[in-house]
Amino acid sequence: MRQNLYNFTLQEITEIVQKIGAEKFRAKQIFDWLYKSKVKNIKEMKNLPLQLLEQLEAKYEIALPEIIKETKSKLDGTTKYLLKLKDGAKIECVLLYDKERITLCASTQVGCGCGCAFCSTGSIGFKRNLEPCEITGQFILMQNITQNKITNIVLMGMGEPFLNWENVNKAIIIISDKNGPNFSQTRITVSTVGIIPVIKQIADSDLKINLAISLICVDDEKRTKLMPVNKKYPVNEIIKIAKYYNKKSGKEITFEYILFKDINDSIKDAEEIIKKLKEINFKINLIPYNNSLNKDFSKPEYEKILKFQKILIDGGIKTYIRKEKGSDIKAACGQLAAESGEEK
Numbered sequence: 001m002r003q004n005l006y007n008f009t010l011q012e013i014t015e016i017v018q019k020i021g022a023e024k025f026r027a028k029q030i031f032d033w034l035y036k037s038k039v040k041n042i043k044e045m046k047n048l049p050l051q052l053l054e055q056l057e058a059k060y061e062i063a064l065p066e067i068i069k070e071t072k073s074k075l076d077g078t079t080k081y082l083l084k085l086k087d088g089a090k091i092e093c094v095l096l097y098d099k100e101r102i103t104l105c106a107s108t109q110v111g112c113g114c115g116c117a118f119c120s121t122g123s124i125g126f127k128r129n130l131e132p133c134e135i136t137g138q139f140i141l142m143q144n145i146t147q148n149k150i151t152n153i154v155l156m157g158m159g160e161p162f163l164n165w166e167n168v169n170k171a172i173i174i175i176s177d178k179n180g181p182n183f184s185q186t187r188i189t190v191s192t193v194g195i196i197p198v199i200k201q202i203a204d205s206d207l208k209i210n211l212a213i214s215l216i217c218v219d220d221e222k223r224t225k226l227m228p229v230n231k232k233y234p235v236n237e238i239i240k241i242a243k244y245y246n247k248k249s250g251k252e253i254t255f256e257y258i259l260f261k262d263i264n265d266s267i268k269d270a271e272e273i274i275k276k277l278k279e280i281n282f283k284i285n286l287i288p289y290n291n292s293l294n295k296d297f298s299k300p301e302y303e304k305i306l307k308f309q310k311i312l313i314d315g316g317i318k319t320y321i322r323k324e325k326g327s328d329i330k331a332a333c334g335q336l337a338a339e340s341g342e343e344k
């Protein structure tokens, strides 16, 4: 089976061409064809010698996921794309529009094995990891649609990025390569439920990406019920690694806090956050729960959300309420499930 050229970093393509016996500079030419000219097949790489083209074509191909459905929100223009991968698996990605800002919310796995109680993706279970080309592929397709106007990428779609870190890391290196798409790492945010070994790896690396952790609550018993991964990586461990990340990277962390009515929205919950997280450099995004499919959870009243925010702000915490986007097309946080019932 031929391998997809979108799977490889510039360094790997350099190794490929050198192995074939071609000059090193050909790798950069190939990268240009892939990410600047965006050719659809290897034959179109006109400045490569015929022999190299034939050798590349024998082993490699250029392929992107196929967009099979596009759904646009009537409320705010958020657009969700259902994509079909080479093996027929389906994933979703979302474009969110906010004034000058266009954010791509991309997926990193088909399904997810973390089993968070409130999440539609979690209810599918884990199918497989996305390859780097399937992550960069979402970016390339969406850059084509927006005419290269994506300003931010959040890896918060289907899947837990840190359980597919090798491929996600490679996709980030490709997307941010100055010789390729040149998309700044400082505009990429990776969201995790708190896979501690990978957070440590990132803290120790040169990556400039932003880190978001789905906190959900700071009480272990409650958090474990909502997010089974908490058994392995409990709140105290998350607090420890967050401090380590602050110290090593010099960067602030974002905690995502989905607010569920009568579960984690009390005054006590807010006070616990202030008490437990006081030594961390962070901001917190409050995300009013929105998933019409799951009747076990609901959104707190708006006054209660504002009160929760006020307690945190008064406690010295930078606290924002995330604007709801795409809730009418099931594109909001935790709603992606690559529903494909209507597809042929």
Ligand code: SF4
Pocket: 112, 113, 114, 115, 116, 119, 120, 121, 122, 123, 157, 158, 159, 160, 193, 334
């Ligand atoms: S919230 Fe994230 S980690 Fe949890 S099940 Fe959903 S996709 Fe997986």
